[in-house]
Amino acid sequence: MQAIQLKEQIRNLIELQKIDTQIYALKEEKELRPKEIEEKEKEFEEKKKQLQILDKQMQDLLKEKKDKELELASKEENLKKMQVQLYQLKTNKEYTAMLKEIEGVKADISLIEDKILEILDRIDAKKIEIENGKRELVNEEQKFNTERSKIQARIKEIEDTLINLESQRKIATSKIESQILAQYERILKNREGLAIVKVNNNACQGCNMTVPPQVINLIKMYERIISCEICQRLLYLEEDL
Ligand SMILES: [Zn+2]
Structure with a gap:
């Protein structure tokens, strides 16, 4: 191949590289974007789970309240019976003993009432926590849906651009000699989408890495396309083309 033809081939390769650089970047973006959606979906699901935990805690509190209320009712029932019995007692000793017992039950009732009030406070606090959590979840869901639509629109845009670039690529590759193209394609694949680079x-x-003077001389001879000794990419001198 004559020097003038080789230079032409190098210029065509540079054009092809411009297209391939865009293709590689877009394909990478297209692959990463759905992962963003997945990440956000995971965060969202996590928040939903947190809310379920709060709901469960609320159920437990309501159950605890009900148990205490039953306990209270039973104690009150007991107290009523004892107070009726009190007036049927014959001896002073029995009367004093029953009074003491009644005092004991009244103290128990007071403790249970305190406990119920404490549970009611906790239920109120939990209610607020759940309401806030639900509000946050609605906000998150809106944000998530907006973000997902944006990402889906971007993916569609990337796909359209890629179709366009692929047809440009077809035209660009048709101008390159098959052996040179095969070498370029091999490097492109092995070197993350960058096959031809300038020496600067x-x-x-x-x-x-430094390109030794003898390699630069080889490039300038334009007998064949010269590769970097380190990364194997094809080299060119911009000022020389
Ligand atoms: Zn290199």
């Missing part, structure tokens, strides 16, 4: 200040712009 004697450094390969692919791996940033």
Whole structure:
């Protein structure tokens, strides 16, 4: 191949690389975006679970309240019976003993009433916590849905752009000699979508390593396309094309 033809091929490769750089970036974005949705969905599900835990705690409190109320009713029933019995007692000793017992039951009732009040306070606090949690969840859901629509729209946009780029790519590859194209494609695949790079200040712009003067001389001879000795990417001198 003559130098003039080789230069033409290199220019075509640079054009192709421009297209491929966009394709690689867009494909990467297209792959990462659904993961963002998944992440957000996970966060959202986590918050839902937290709310379920709060609901369960509320159920437990209501159950505890009911148990205490039953206990209270039974004690009160007991007290009533004792107070009736009190007037049927014959001896002073029995009377004093029953009074003492009644005092004991009254003290128990007072304790249970305190406990019920405490549970009611906890139920009120839990109610507020649940209401806040639900409000937050609604907000989160709206945010999540908005975010998801945005991401889905972006993915659609990427897909459309990719179709366009692929057809540009077809035209670009048709201008490149098959052996050179095969070499380019191989490097493109192995080097994360960057196959041809310029030499800038004697450094390969692919791996940033120094390109020795003898390699630069080889590039300037335009007998064949020269690769970076370190990263294998194809090299060119911008000022020389
Ligand atoms: Zn390199």
